[in-house]
Amino acid sequence: RESIVLPPVRLNQSITQINVTMPDAVTSWKVKAVVASKEELYTVPLHGTVAVLNPIFSSTLTPPFLTLFDEVVVPTLLENTLDDWLRNVSVVLNPGSTLGIECVERPCPEVKEQLLGDIPPRGHGMARWRMKALDVGEALLNTTVIVGMPRFREESTLQMPLVVGPPGTPHVQISRGVANIPGFKVAA
Numbered sequence: 001r002e003s004i005v006l007p008p009v010r011l012n013q014s015i016t017q018i019n020v021t022m023p024d025a026v027t028s029w030k031v032k033a034v035v036a037s038k039e040e041l042y043t044v045p046l047h048g049t050v051a052v053l054n055p056i057f058s059s060t061l062t063p064p065f066l067t068l069f070d071e072v073v074v075p076t077l078l079e080n081t082l083d084d085w086l087r088n089v090s091v092v093l094n095p096g097s098t099l100g101i102e103c104v105e106r107p108c109p110e111v112k113e114q115l116l117g118d119i120p121p122r123g124h125g126m127a128r129w130r131m132k133a134l135d136v137g138e139a140l141l142n143t144t145v146i147v148g149m150p151r152f153r154e155e156s157t158l159q160m161p162l163v164v165g166p167p168g169t170p171h172v173q174i175s176r177g178v179a180n181i182p183g184f185k186v187a188a
Contacts, residue, residue: 088148096140
């Protein structure tokens with residue numbers, strides 16, 4: 001079980017709202033407040049839970065394997081989780097040296113950034129990228145989503161490993177034999 005302790009807030013009068021920054025993207029928290037005066041100490045549990053969500057989720061959908069010099073077009077999908085508009089949304093892709101990246105819809109020579117504009121409440125957006133395998137090895141790919149209003153920035157790494165293999169036909173060794181398992185005889 002995880003706990004967070006927030007710094008104390010000094011109050012001179014009664015309040016109904018305290019804004020806090022929560023440390024997680026998708027989690028439910030039980031909240032308990034400790035109220036102290038010079039004379040007494042109170043613990044007050046909040047009934048129910050507080051759900052914490054990022055205003056936007058992103059996912060760059062890549063294949064798990066490319067061969068050296070392969071080229072594919074991949075999307076970065078964005079989902080607005082709020083009941084409000086997200087304004088001035090842009091996506092930046094930061095590849096390692098294994099991949100070359102170009103924007104599909106319009107040129108993006110240096111910084112691989114695409115401005116998507118506004119995403120409606122509970123709506124979706126998409127950026128498309130042309131990806132080329134430049135070197136053999138495990139590929140690194142980081143995505144940054146920047147939202148103008150409300151101000152928000154999400155940075156994520158590739159969820160599924162992407163490996164770039166050498167060109168040519170893969171060499172697969174096949175062996176045949178007999179597997180002896182007590183009670184069974186299987187030819188392989």
